[in-house]
Amino acid sequence: VPGDLAQEVGALPFALDGDRLRVAFIDPLDALAIEEIEDASGCLVEPYQALRKELAWALATYYPELGLEPPADFEVDVGQRLGSLALDKGWITQDQLDAAVEAQKRTGGLIGRALIEQGALDDERLARLLAEQAELTFAPRLDDAHDDVRMASTLLRLDAVQFSAVPYQRDGDTLVVAIADPRRRADVEAIVSGPVRFVAATDAEVQQRIETLYADDKGRLGETLLMSKKLKREQLRRALEEQAKLGKVKPLGEILVDMGYVTQAEVDEALNKQRSGGGRLEDTLVQSGKLSPEMLAKSLAMQLGYEFIEEDGVQVDPYAVSLVPEATARRYHAMPIRVDDDVLVVAMKDPRHVFALDDIRLITGKEIQPAVATEETLSRFLNRFYRSETDMDELATALLEEVGSQPQQQEEDTSAIDDNALVKVVNNIIREAILADYSDIHVEPRPDKVVVRVRKDGSLREYMTMPKATAGALAARIKIMGGLNIAERRMPQDGRVRFRDKSTEVDLRLSTLPTVYGEKAVMRLLKKAASIPEIEQLGFADYNFRAFEDVIQKPYGMFLITGPTGSGKSFTTFSILKRIAVPEVNVTTVEDPVEYEIPGINQTQVNMKAGLDFAKALRSFLRQDPDIIMVGEIRDHETAKISMEAALTGHLLIATLHTNDAAGAITRLTEMGIEPFNVSASLIGVLAQRLVRRVCDGCRVEYTPEPDVLRRLGMDEDEIRGQTLYRGVGCEKCGGSGYNGRYAIHELLVVDDDIEG
Structure with missing residues (x-):
């Protein structure tokens, strides 16, 4: 691979396996970069992730013709230094180290991992070497971890799994985190609020601590909302802290024994099954037939101090039912029962579902008093009080x-x-x-x-x-x-x-x-205008979101949103307007048709019969003293030309365009007849987006992807080790498709000096 190409696409070839070329990329998901390397080398590329400094050092070292200076603060031969440490301690031989170095060159793996695979090192010795290398204390066991119930809220489970790091102890205001890979310390520090101190531990100890700390699944719903950008990381952390403030209630197992529903031996047996197979104690007891759903519900009500709702012994208030939409009630399997002194009593199978309670509180505007009912009782209530007027088959016959x-x-x-x-x-x-x-x-x-x-x-x-x-x-x-x-x-x-x-x-x-x-x-x-999300909820990766927020706050220039029909361009556009359309600015839009009526924005609909098209509306807008202009779609040369002129004359212009990717928007504008120098002067950024389907959480099952799937994703087995992948098998909830819901993926191009040039 020529050096200039390697530098241009941010890549370095490091191993050849038959016709497969292993290449480290700054962005291993950059399909265009992979394609260019494949064209240049004639090999099938297997992409790997590289850190920016590592790649800069490698390009300077292995391509001297480029005349690059290696990063001054980069530590060379980190892997071999680890091998030398092991050699000095007498834990490995020189032959074993040489074999590990050769394996690294051949596979692109880590020297430490190669030594373990040879049997030269065990996990504990590798962890001790990494600790010494990173100047960290090594904790051989995490048995003395603090059991503070609020510990889990400091680092989310998904982050703990991703970075092989877990909250371990508290030292005053400092959170002590056990980490298996000290190279990920900066990643953890970036998402933990407050001071952090690290200790090194084996991967097995860290994984065991993760299982223990997050055993009750607290935060799983919140993590789902976080990944879909429906919830901010800080909001989830605060919610988990509030949940933890409820304090330690009497264990459910003790309550079940006290009520005579099960024996202590049966609880112990269920706990052992729970530890080996996962899940909650109560679910294990119900599945084993030792506990009925009604017994469980009564026990849970006693444990939490809530009312137990029985189908025959309660009068449901129609007014309470009218406060909660059917979709919300069915989504959370929650039944509004009555209103007591402006407090809405809501029956649920598990009243610890704090996010469901928060949603219902927001929808109704009332404080919520949870109650407990069996799943069967809730289903009957929901079907009885939210039943459709007439069965659809009967209506069709009539x-x-x-x-x-x-x-x-x-x-x-x-x-x-x-x-x-x-x-x-x-x-x-x-x-x-x-x-x-x-x-x-x-x-x-x-x-x-x-x-x-x-x-x-x-x-x-x-x-x-x-x-x-x-x-x-x-x-x-x-x-x-x-x-x-x-x-x-x-x-x-x-x-x-x-x-x-x-x-x-x-x-x-x-x-x-x-x-x-x-x-x-x-x-x-x-969807109603009120359902338009904040830009924080659009699903951006953190690094993209910061750049995106900077671009849309600029006072003038052209910002384009691209993607195929049905990719959510309109939703994103109006989310932007929702953020920047403050009372101090004049916002005008031209759309075909107007889909969302937004208060405070002047919206115009294209009317071809009357001769009002995008271009004519835009010309009129420029005489209306606008600050921000939104164009539903740039379809032709005239609309593109006027849009560009508006952006050059001190207006922020936001428009949609049909292209396959962000960079293609520049080509599309020039194909419409806009001079390249005008494009570079007016364009400030392009956002390309797609909507992808989410695996249904009602029927998802674990699976191991084929190597070809990982290659197409730009990943390898090392990167997903310790993580669980899922696919949907189909259920009633998702209509048999295996998918339920969608979220957005984005490609953001910010026009900088290099692109302008």
Whole structure:
């Protein structure tokens, strides 16, 4: 690999295994860099992660023709120094060290790991060497770890697993952390609030301490929310601290014995199973048949001091039910019971679910008093008090009877359109779509039936089928809702409606399309402006978020958001506006169509029939004294030209563009006829994003990926050692797909001096 290419893409080839070239990259996920190295070398590249300083030293050392100076503070031959330490102590021979060095050159692994694989070193001796090398105290055992219940909140479990580091003790205000790989100290310090001191330990001891400290799964839900950017790291830490402040309650096992439900021997047996197989004590007892769900619920209520709710002995207040939306109640399996002195009593299977309680508190605006009920009782309550008005099959049958009872009716005659069954069918479909968080509803006529399909997490799935005879009535009902012309069936039509049904409200964008089997209708459910997230919740990696926040705060320039249709560009755009559209600035947008109505922002919709396109709206905006302009999409040369001029004349312009990656936006603008010097002068950044599906947590199972999968991810087995990978096998919760929910991945290009040049 030529030196100039290695320097350009931030890579260094270090080993050749047959036709596989092992290459260290600053960014091992950079597909373009991997492709360039493969083209230059003629080999299949196996990417590895490298630290920036290590790579800078290697480029300066192995490519002297580049004339680079190695980093002044970089320590050379760290691995061999570790080997020399082991040699000096008489723990290994020179031959063993030489063999380990050769193995490192061949595989790219660590010398310490190579020595262990040879049998020359054991884990404890390696850990002692690493401790001496890093000038840390070595802790051979972590048996004297502090049992402070708040310790787990100082470092999240996912971080502990990732960095092989775990809270160990407290020394005054200083957190003592046991770490298996001292090279990761800076990573841990960056995410722990407060002073930190490290001790070295074996990987086995650290993993055992992790299992012990996080044995009760505290924070698992919070970690899920953290990874999806629905929760900040500090917010999760505070929540776990609040949870810990409840103090140590009497162990559940003791309460079960006191109540006579189980014997101490049965508790001890369950505890042993729990330690070997994981899970909670109560679940182990229920699964073994020694404890009924009702006994467990009563014991939990006594342990926590909460009311136990029995199905026959409680009166559910309809007002309390109306306060909590069905989707929220079903998501958390929580049943509102009554309101006592403005405090909402909510029954749950596990009232320790603090994030569920917080959500319900925010939604209702009331303080929450948890209560305990069995899962069976909760299911019956939810089905009884949140039951749909009529079963969909019964409604479809009634609709068919009503439509079929009026043969030879003219299609223009709408007298039967507003019949009760038809309205209920359409309303129920929309209501269920809202509760299930579907994004689109497709009503599609087929040769022998009508198929209703719904889109969730980017994928369409069949929701229900209806008789062919209902096709015309369904299309007409949807047209009436959107104020469309029901007599026009030869041309596509578009409309919008605000759907209200009891406590449910949503904006729908309607579209009809003539097909050979009749009119197809699509209803898109638009999220409310209030649901637009803060930029912290968009899923950025930490290093990307800091750069992104700096770019959008600039007073002028062009910032582009790219990605395919359905990649969340609009959501990201309005999250940005939500952050920067303060009362002191004038914000104007042009969209096609307006999807989210945002208070305080002047929004204009493209109207091609009236001659108002993006370019004409932009020209008008410049006479409206704007500070920030948002363009729904740059589609042509004229729109791109005016957008560029606006960015050059002291305005911040935010727009979307269809390209595959961030760098492609620059090429796209030049292809539209914008001069490169104008692009470099006006463009301040480009954000490319995609939405990827999340593995369903209801049916996920552990699995070991194939080596080819790891290669395509730019990873190797060493990087995932100690971590658990999952895939979904399909369940009722995810509709058999194995996925439930999506999150965004981003590529951010910030225009700096090098790119401008």
